Amino acid sequence: PDGRVLEVRVISAGKKYTVVVTRDITESKRIDDFRRDFVGNVSHELRTPLTVIQGFLELATENPNLNEEDRLHWEMMLEQAERMRALVDDLLALSRLEQDAAPASRELIDVDEILEEAAAEGRMISGGAHEIKIAKVASEGILGDFKDMRSAVTNLVTNAVRYTPKDGKIELSWEVKDDHGILSVKDNGIGIAPEHIPRVTERFYRVDKSRSRETGGTGLGLAIVKHVLFRHQAQLQIESELGKGSTFKIIISKARLAPPINSKDLLSG
Numbered sequence: 299p300d301g302r303v304l305e306v307r308v309i310s311a312g313k314k315y316t317v318v319v320t321r322d323i324t325e326s327k328r329i330d331d332f333r334r335d336f337v338g339n340v341s342h343e344l345r346t347p348l349t350v351i352q353g354f355l356e357l358a359t360e361n362p363n364l365n366e367e368d369r370l371h372w373e374m375m376l377e378q379a380e381r382m383r384a385l386v387d388d389l390l391a392l393s394r395l396e397q398d399a400a401p402a403s404r405e406l407i408d409v410d411e412i413l414e415e416a417a418a419e420g421r422m423i424s425g426g427a428h429e430i431k432i433a434k435v436a437s438e439g440i441l442g443d444f445k446d447m448r449s450a451v452t453n454l455v456t457n458a459v460r461y462t463p464k465d466g467k468i469e470l471s472w473e474v475k476d477d478h479g480i481l482s483v484k485d486n487g488i489g490i491a492p493e494h495i496p497r498v499t500e501r502f503y504r505v506d507k508s509r510s511r512e513t514g515g516t517g518l519g520l521a522i523v524k525h526v527l528f529r530h531q532a533q534l535q536i537e538s539e540l541g542k543g544s545t546f547k548i549i550i551s552k553a554r555l556a557p558p559i560n561s562k563d564l565l566s567g
């Protein structure tokens with residue numbers, strides 16, 4: 299009633315007694331809200347100036363009168379501006395997701411479309427260095443936010459490319475078993491040691507900082523994935539073996555599964 303925020307946890311619930319622990323989290327929630335809003339505002343304000351800088355740098359690198367050394371310098375600046383832009387975009391996406399705790403919308407998502415688009419993005423950043431294929435696709439749909447789910451799957455696929463040496467294989471699939479759907483992205487890349495697995499979805503957590511920087515990651519990809527999935531009541535499962543590869547599985551609960559869609563039937567019927 300006085301605006302305080304309490305966390306209530308049921309420790310044990312018996313027939314006679316129920317043990318409940320309450321904790322006043324007003325202050326930590328206030329700090330967390332402040333951090334989130336601050337990061338959101340700063341990223342928003344940085345976008346426009348960055349767009350302008352990026353635009354002029356693009357023009358500068360295209361100048362035909364540049365000598366080789368100058369061109370190299372302009373290109374390096376452009377690359378860094380692009381990295382900063384990616385970081386700002388990811389920070390903005392993350393603060394938007396954190397701000398909105400409501401369950402995701404329930405659009406009918408054709409998973410095939412998401413897999414195709416994520417694979418295309420993966421092929422673009424791989425530049426033909428990896429084999430990226432879509433294995434199985436169940437015909438059930440997902441009820442969710444198309445853009446957010448696409449960004450989650452694209453993050454998993456671009457990671458698979460980044461952490462898989464060239465000539466590696468990446469396989470995407472969508473299966474429905476019993477009462478849940480499994481959307482998986484499997485790679486045969488560098489893998490993740492068991493002690494790191496529980497932490498990779500934390501903001502800016504990277505197993506190998508220099509490698510992530512080299513490959514152009516922002517350190518926020520899996521944090522974004524985690525938030526998107528949370529809003530879809532979905533789970534992320536990570537199976538990985540160092541030196542062998544990783545499989546990231548998105549587990550979709552029955553409540554978010556849509557009956558099989560067969561667009562071809564609809565068209566011909």
Ligand code: ADP
Pocket residue numbers: 453457458460461462485487488489490498499502503504505506510514515516517518519520521544
């Ligand atoms: P980044 O931008 O650094 O890739 P992410 O949040 O997407 O940030 O991932 C966090 C860390 O998890 C990465 O830095 C990397 O160490 C590890 N990781 C993510 N995906 C994979 C993968 N497919 N194979 C091996 N390691 C991975």
